[in-house]
Each structure stands twice: as C-alpha cells, then as structure tokens.
Amino acid sequence: MKKFFTGLFLTSTLFIATPADAATPQIKIDDVVVKSDTAPEQKNNRTMVPLRVISENLGAQVHWQDSQITLSMDQATVKLNLNNRTVIKNGEKEQLDVQPYMKNNRTYVPIRFIAETFGSQVHYNEGKVNITTEPLRIEDEKI
Known part of the structure; x- marks a missing residue:
C-alpha cells in the first residue's frame, strides 16, 4: 500500500512539474493564429514549422521541382533541398x-x-511565437 501511494505521489508530481515550455508553441503572424494540420516541433533547440503553411501565410509562393523546393516573394528567392543544410x-x-x-x-x-x-x-514569449511582417507602404506611407 505504501508503494502505491508513493507511486501515485510521484506521478502527480510529474504532471504538476512539467514545464510550460514543453507544450507545442502557438504560432501567430501579425497576431493572427496560423492554422495547420501539423504542429511545430523543436529540433536542436530550433522551432521547426511546416514549410508551406508558414511560407504561404507570409505571402510567399512554394514550388517543387524534382527534389528542390523554391520559395519566392517579391525579390526574395530561396532554394532548398530536404536533408541538406x-x-x-x-x-x-x-x-x-x-x-x-x-x-x-x-x-x-x-x-x-x-x-x-x-x-x-x-x-518568442511564453511558448508563443509571433511573426511580425513589414507594413505595406505606398509612396512611403505605412498602410
């Protein structure tokens, strides 16, 4: 009986002591929650996100050709391959x-x-990630 209560106590302590940072981070772009069917992940102390969801929510176009992914928006272009830094x-x-x-x-x-x-x-703020974009400018006026 003593082992049962000790186990119960340790288990409840683990649930209470779980850090808030272990939760899946919430991602927002300009304070709007980004909806995705897959959650961000932590890898080597970096927040990894689904490429298409984030890129398209930022206004970029995503194009696949063979094994190369090309992202483009305005004058910015990025080419990357899976499993290649x-x-x-x-x-x-x-x-x-x-x-x-x-x-x-x-x-x-x-x-x-x-x-x-x-x-x-x-x-980053308490398990939340907020991406802020540059405001649109027309004739040097922020819109």
Whole structure:
C-alpha cells in the first residue's frame, strides 16, 4: 500500500512539474493564429514549422521541382533541398542550423530562417511565437 501511494505521489508530481515550455508553441503572424494540420516541433533547440503553411501565410509562393523546393516573394528567392543544410538565398549559399526534413508528408524548416528571409521579425514569449511582417507602404506611407 505504501508503494502505491508513493507511486501515485510521484506521478502527480510529474504532471504538476512539467514545464510550460514543453507544450507545442502557438504560432501567430501579425497576431493572427496560423492554422495547420501539423504542429511545430523543436529540433536542436530550433522551432521547426511546416514549410508551406508558414511560407504561404507570409505571402510567399512554394514550388517543387524534382527534389528542390523554391520559395519566392517579391525579390526574395530561396532554394532548398530536404536533408541538406545548404540553401541558396537570393543567389548566395547559406548554411542552416538545422536541415529541412520531411515528416508525415510535410516539409519542416526553421521558422526564424523563413520569416527573416521574407522581411519579418520573430518574437518568442511564453511558448508563443509571433511573426511580425513589414507594413505595406505606398509612396512611403505605412498602410
């Protein structure tokens, strides 16, 4: 009986002591929650997100050709391959901290790289990720 209560106590302690950071981060773009059928993941201390959902919500186009993925928006272009840390960003080679990978038919990429490539800022706050985009300008007026 003593072992039963000890086990019960330890189990309940684990549920109470679970850190809030272990929860799946919520992702917003300009304070609007991004809906996706797959959740972001943590890999090597980086937040990995489904490529198409984030890219298209930022206004980028996604194009697959053979095994290469091309993202484009305005004058920014990124070419990447699965399981390869080397990307070509606006004609220049760069190395990612974490390579893109496929899981459940979704390509995951580091959120900061994708957001900053397309001129956005990434802010983390208590398990929430908010991406802020540059405001639209017409004749130097913010809209």
